[in-house]
Amino acid sequence: MTLLEELKWRGLYADCTDTDALAKRLTEGPIALYCGFDPTADSLHVGNLVPLFALRRFQLAGHHPIALAGGATGMVGDPSGKSAERNLQTPEQVEHNIGSVKQQLAKFLEFDAAKTPNQNPARLVNNADWTAPMSYLDFLREVGKFFTVNWMVAKESVRARMEDRENGISYTEFSYMLLQAFDFYHLRKTLNCELQVGATDQWGNITAGTELIRKKLNATAYGLVFPLLTKSDGTKYGKTATGTVWLDPKRTSPYRFYQFFMQSEDADVVKLLKVLTFLTPDEITALETELKANPGARAAQKALARAMTLTVHGESALADAQRASEIMFGGGLEGVSEAVFADVVGEVPTKDLERAKLEGAGLSLLDVLVHSGLAPSKGQARKDVEGGGIYLNNVRAADIARAVTTTDLLFGKYVLLRKGKRTYAVLRMA
Incomplete structure (x- = not known):
């Protein structure tokens, strides 16, 4: 099974600018690819794991992942998938958030070449490094002149907001597409980055980048997008009654994180195993079979919660989360630590x-x-x-x-x- 075939099997393929050409390119040797993460908060959340794990999957396959921290784009705000404009953050907020997000990215991507069998360490870049020094006039000349307003307005992320007569879309957010296109162009030019990945709501921004690369560099670039992570009822995954499920243990405790996945519906859990874990197809198929034969055992949910908590929080936090879960199911309290018990306290009246x-x-x-x-x-x-x-x-x-x-x-x-x-x-x- 090729990498693209596995992505399709896992439900991680929604669209590609040229599937056949990308598949051929991947057989010719390693490729550099990137995904951007705007620092809208001081922690990533469950929804960020789909593109982040995609970078990891490519790295494990021998390719060169680039994680982009949006020091520039985070100052503007992406209109994609949003019904209203974000509140603008201060430079200090953005800088603080980038510092926190960088630490989390390092937990999922290997940045040490010595620890990668294929000598393909990940890179971490900040788009403020090449965007901030550019003047507004230079940006209009170097980027803006290559796009028509008609082309930009036709993009779903812009058109949906323009149809909202009351709120509309500001010129600031309207320009976001050009900033992201400039990122792809810069990375293609300086790091030979040929592929950008992201969720389907990034399609307009990604294709803007491939268009700019074609026009300015006369070079090929690809875009690959994944479906948004949603539940079987169509609602966004990663949200609970108490809010977003964060990766930072200070925002969402490992126990609560573990329980979030333990409570996955039977209708969702196999999809989540495919999308979010690195379990093999054979392992996931076996769990799917067991789920159908004995849903009450919740073996698939346990495997999902275990894999996710181990990946995000480590072995010690996983052990504590499992211990706290045992307490909530009537397990004995012998040897339990106060920290573990405190997680239980936080979940009950x-x-x-x-x-x-x-x-x-x-x-x-x-x-x-x-x-x-x-x-x-x-x-x-x-x-x-x-x-x-x-x-x-x-x-x-x-x-x-x-x-x-x-x-x-x-x-x-x-x-x-x-x-x-x-x-x-x-x-x-x-």
């Missing part, structure tokens, strides 16, 4: 309780259940305990006369309560 109430004789279990919100009344709490459905620190509590004291505190400040299989609450000492 938590209420404060004065520590003094647990000192000495402590507080009755029934009162604790009512205070935590797991029971609406002491009468219901009694029934729940007698029915065997109440757990204290994941150990069944069957004695209605039991008291909760400071000896029950985890790490000197928490009590974990559970009703039934999955309804949790945490008391935190105030």
Whole structure:
């Protein structure tokens, strides 16, 4: 299976400027390719992984990936796929975001030639290096003159915004296409970069680049785009009820990241295994077969969550995330670290309780259940305990006369309560 054939099998092929020519070019030797990442935040998110992993797939196949940090384009904002204009960032914000994103890119691409069997280290470039020194007049002469407004307006990313009579599109964002075209031209000229990859919403920007290269350099360049990562219901993947799923563990904890993939729907999980993991086709096919035979085992979801957390956060974070998940499924607390338990606390309803109430004789279990919100009344709490459905620190509590004291505190400040299989609450000492 060739690289392009594998990309198609994985669902990572939506369109190409010339599929046959690119396929032929890839058989002739390594190719340099790039993908841009605008620093709109100080972290990449799950949606960025599709093009980022595409660069990695090409690198593993012996090609030369270039990751472009948009120090210039990030100052403007890409209108592609956006219904309204972004808020402009300050130079300081952009610089800070680039520094953070650079560190994340280095986790997925190999920049050390000695560690690449094919001597094909990745490169990291910043388009501010060649865009910022250029004057506005020079840009109009060197880039703007090669595009007609008619051609630019015909692009979907521009046309969709122009049809919005109320908001429209500013000249600033309208010019974004030319900035990205100039990036491709510059990289083709200076680094012999022949291919740009990205999601389908980048098609207009990418083809602007191939057009500029053709006109100014009389050279060939290719564009390859992947489908946007969406769920089976058509909604954008990488968003949750609480917001974006980030790669930065300070924004999205490894446990929450792990759980995000564990909760993948059966209808989505095989597609996600193909698009986001580096599991082989045989391994994915086996998981698909197991999913159909025994969906309750969620083997595909476990493989996806494990592979993604390991790739993004490493072995230690994966182990902690799995340990925290065990707790949420009733696992014992022996040997669990406070950091792991803190991830659990962040996922379940938590209420404060004065520590003094647990000192000495402590507080009755029934009162604790009512205070935590797991029971609406002491009468219901009694029934729940007698029915065997109440757990204290994941150990069944069957004695209605039991008291909760400071000896029950985890790490000197928490009590974990559970009703039934999955309804949790945490008391935190105030």
